[in-house]
Amino acid sequence: MCGGGDASRSRAIRIKILHNPNQKTPDKLSLCHRLDMDVTFGGKYRLEEEIANGGCGSVFLGVHTIAGKEVAIKLEPAIPRSLTSPLRQESKVYKSLMGGPGVPWIMYSGKQGDYNVMVIDLLGPSLEDLFKVCNRHFSLKTVLLLADQLISRLEFIHSRSFIHRDVKPANFVMGQSSSPTASIVNVIDFGLARRFRDSRTGEHIAYKQDGRHGVGTSLFASLNAHQGVECARRDDLESLAYMLIYFLRGTLPWRKLRAPTVAQTWEIILQAKLAALGSLLPESPPDRAYQHQSEKEVQPRQNDTTQSEENQEHDDVHSNVERSRPLSSMTIRATPRRPRARSQPRTPSRSCPHAVSPETPTPPPLRRRCHRKQSSASYHPDAHQDQDPYLPPPTVPMTATLPVEFTLLLTYALSLSFTDLPDYDGLRDMFRNLGRRSGVRYPDECVQGDRTATEFDWVRKSRKGAEHYGTHRVRVCGACNAAAHGVTERRWR
Numbered sequence: 384m385c386g387g388g389d390a391s392r393s394r395a396i397r398i399k400i401l402h403n404p405n406q407k408t409p410d411k412l413s414l415c416h417r418l419d420m421d422v423t424f425g426g427k428y429r430l431e432e433e434i435a436n437g438g439c440g441s442v443f444l445g446v447h448t449i450a451g452k453e454v455a456i457k458l459e460p461a462i463p464r465s466l467t468s469p470l471r472q473e474s475k476v477y478k479s480l481m482g483g484p485g486v487p488w489i490m491y492s493g494k495q496g497d498y499n500v501m502v503i504d505l506l507g508p509s510l511e512d513l514f515k516v517c518n519r520h521f522s523l524k525t526v527l528l529l530a531d532q533l534i535s536r537l538e539f540i541h542s543r544s545f546i547h548r549d550v551k552p553a554n555f556v557m558g559q560s561s562s563p564t565a566s567i568v569n570v571i572d573f574g575l576a577r578r579f580r581d582s583r584t585g586e587h588i589a590y591k592q593d594g595r596h597g598v599g600t601s602l603f604a605s606l607n608a609h610q611g612v613e614c615a616r617r618d619d620l621e622s623l624a625y626m627l628i629y630f631l632r633g634t635l636p637w638r639k640l641r642a643p644t645v646a647q648t649w650e651i652i653l654q655a656k657l658a659a660l661g662s663l664l665p666e667s668p669p670d671r672a673y674q675h676q677s678e679k680e681v682q683p684r685q686n687d688t689t690q691s692e693e694n695q696e697h698d699d700v701h702s703n704v705e706r707s708r709p710l711s712s713m714t715i716r717a718t719p720r721r722p723r724a725r726s727q728p729r730t731p732s733r734s735c736p737h738a739v740s741p742e743t744p745t746p747p748p749l750r751r752r753c754h755r756k757q758s759s760a761s762y763h764p765d766a767h768q769d770q771d772p773y774l775p776p777p778t779v780p781m782t783a784t785l786p787v788e789f790t791l792l793l794t795y796a797l798s799l800s801f802t803d804l805p806d807y808d809g810l811r812d813m814f815r816n817l818g819r820r821s822g823v824r825y826p827d828e829c830v831q832g833d834r835t836a837t838e839f840d841w842v843r844k845s846r847k848g849a850e851h852y853g854t855h856r857v858r859v860c861g862a863c864n865a866a867a868h869g870v871t872e873r874r875w876r
Contacts, residue, residue, distance in 0.1 A: 423448065424445070424456060424491065424495055424500045424502065425490075425491035425493075425495075425500070425502060427447055427448050427449060428445045428446070428447060428448070428454055428456060428490075428491065428502050429445060429446050429447075429448050430443050430445055430456060431443065431444045431445060431446055432444050434455070440457050440458055440459035440460075440469075440470055440499075441457070441458050442455055442456070442457050442458075443455070443456045443457075443458065444456075444505070445502065445505075453505045454490065454502050454503065454504065454505050455502070455503050455504065455505045455506070456500065456501070456502050457470060457473075457500070457501045457502075457503070458470075458498045458499070458500060459498060459499045460497060460498060460499075461494055461497055461498055461499050468499055469574045470492075470499045470500075470501055470574070471492075471499055472574070473501065473572075473573045473574045473576070474489060474492035474501045476545060476573040476576045477489040477492075477501075477503065477573060478492075479543060479545070480539075480540065480543055480545065480573075483539050483543075484535065484536070484539060484567075485532065485535075485536045485539070485567060485568055485569045485570055486539075486569065486570060487503045487504040487506060487569055487571065488503065488504050489501065489502070489503050490502045490503065490504075503571075505559070506556045506557070506558060506559065506569050506571070507556055507557040507558050507559045507560060507565065508556065508557060509552060509553045509554070509555060509556045509557075510529070510552040510553070510555045510556070510557070510568075510630075511551075511552035511553040513557065513839075513840075513841045514552060514630065516841050516844065517840045517841055517844065519633045519634070520630075520631075520633045521630040521631065521840055522840055523631070523786075523821055523823075524818075524821065524822075524823045524840075525630075525839045525840045526627055526630045526631055527814055527815075527817060527818040527821070527823050528818075528823065528825070528837060528839065529568060529627075529630070529839075530623075530627055530814045531811060531814060531815065531818075531825060532567070532568040533555065533568060533623055533626075533627075534623070534807055534810050534811050534814075535807075535811070536555075536568060536570045537550075537616075537619050537620065537623060537807070538807040540570070540576075540619075541579075541616050541619070541805075544578050544579060544580040544582075545573075545576050545577070545578055545579070546576065546577065546578075546579050546614055546615065546616060546618070546619055547570070547573065547575070547576050547619050548575040548576060548577065548598050548599055548608075548614050548618070548619070549572060549574075549575045549576075549598070549599045549600060550599075550603060550619050550622035550623055550626065551599075551600045551602070551603045551622070551626065552626055552629070552630075553572075554570065554571055554572040555568055555569065555570055555571075556568075556569050556571055557569070560845075566826070566837065566839070566842075575598050575599060577614075579614075579615055579616065587615075587705055587801075587802045588613065588615075589613075590612075590613060590801045591612075591613050592610065592611050592612045592613070593611045594611055595611050595646075596608070596609055596610075596611060596645075596646060596649040596650075597609065597610075597611055597612070597614060598614070599614075599622070601648060601649050601652050602625075602635065602637070602638060602652070603622045603625045603626055603629075604618075604622065604649075604652075605617070605618040605621040605622055605796075606621070606653065606656060606657070606797070609649055609650075609652070609653040609656070610653070612801075613801075615801050615802065616799075616803075616804070616805055617796055617799035617800075617801075617803060617805065620792075620795075620796040620799070620805050621793070621796035621797065623792075623796075624789070624792045624793040624796050625793075627789060627792070628781065628782060628785065628789060628793070631785055631789070632781070632785075635659075635781075636655055636658075636659045636781060637651075637652045637655035637656060637659070640652050640655055659780065659781040660780055660781070660793075660797070661780040661781075662780060663780045663782070663790065663793055663794050663797060664797060665794075665797055665798050669797075669798055669799060669800040669801075669803075705802045705803070705804055706800075706802065706803055706804065707803070707804045707806070708795075708798075708799055708800075708803040708804065708805065708806060709806050709809060710791075710795060710806040710809030710810060710813065711806075711809065713791060713794065713795050713798065786817055788813050788814060788817045791813065792810060792813075795810075824837060825837065
């Protein structure tokens with residue numbers, strides 16, 4: 384047994400890498416083609432095949448050599464003499480959060496050969512993949528069931544003094560379809576996560592803003608991230624609001640906007656977000672006091688005067704005091720609803736004094752435009768100056784046709800200041816009340832064994848005979864499966 388372990392460890396070090404003389408580090412894109420698949424990490428996790436590839440590394444399917452259980456192995460090329468490593472930072476966040484609801488367990492992390500390695504639980508498909516399976520549309524029931532769990536996931540992450548900073552559907556995955564946790568939403572990819580509280584003093588980080596765009600994905604990034612403001616809890620909540628609207632609408636108005644450079648893409652998406660939000664934007668910026676305080680730090684006071692109430696407010700901001708912002712204090716302004724296009728005008732009744740006579744010429748039907756072609760806009764420097772007459776006016780927000788709860792969520796996230804504590808319980812109760820009015824039953828309110836009441840759209844679709852969701856090949860632990868079925872042979876599923 385010891386000899387086999389030594390052989391596996393020695394085989395784990397022999398990673399076939401085709402170095403490029405023009406590069407100091409291995410190329411990420413062709414990582415799977417230059418790795419020997421007969422490799423073992425941590426002495427017991429064998430590499431099999433690549434299942435995902437991203438900017439921070441590649442994710443491979445791995446198998447426990449003894450139990451046969453499948454795991455996910457994330458690899459990142461180790462840069463020599465580098466002080467920072469995204470994968471090493473991500474493993475530290477996992478170790479701080481694992482054990483909580485919806486956070487996968489980390490089994491091994493370290494450096495082996497020329498790569499940084501992290502082994503975690505293998506989960507099911509992401510919400511983005513399931514969104515495509517359901518023809519890019521989720522029902523209101525599925526969105527409300529997801530919103531209840533997603534708010535709880537963000538609350539748990541924020542309670543541990545972390546912010547995710549990359550909230551999007553691809554970073555939330557469901558459990559494996561064959562496991563009891565198939566209906567649990569899990570959060571992954573903490574490569575961009577960071578603490579928003581000082582680990583020694585427990586105070587909130589200071590407000591700062593630079594000229595560059597922020598981190599994350601531009602499709603779901605907050606307005607403050609576009610403007611280079613330091614991220615806080617409110618930015619995760621705003622990204623969550625965009626994600627829920629994305630599930631209900633099937634798209635976002637700025638989804639296919641592209642520009643020659645990354646900075647220009649972020650800029651035109653910011654302008655599109657400001658136009659789509661319309662009247663949902665707060666009348667006064669919630670960070671006005673923080674911006675004033677940062678200007679005072681750059682330009683010190685020339686004369687000493689008595690401290691007024693405004694200066695006292697700025698001093699409270701400088702001390703980074705966290706204040707709770709209850710949802711009950713929010714009020715939304717009345718917003719006009721988007722008018723529906725009609726091919727012919729409505730014919731008034733005879734009793735109506737403003738009835739149109741038969742001699743009145745009928746106006747031509749409204750010209751409709753394909754939304755798919757409308758969203759695929761190309762970049763033009765002066766595109767924001769020429770307003771398309773067929774686009775909705777900027778005063779009509781993109782949530783005009785959705786339930787008012789989603790408008791309230793987005794308005795609430797936009798009104799939070801830098802250090803405000805969101806009202807997670809109030810948001811959950813708000814969406815649960817909407818679910819009860821819509822006939823949605825939650826898992827803790829259903830009778831045990833009644834699974835059809837809380838089924839998601841993709842579960843109903845697979846049950847009716849459509850394509851099966853999940854990984855193309857799912858295997859479970861052979862020892863656990865044998866014990867469950869009372870057999871001694873290894874069975875794979």
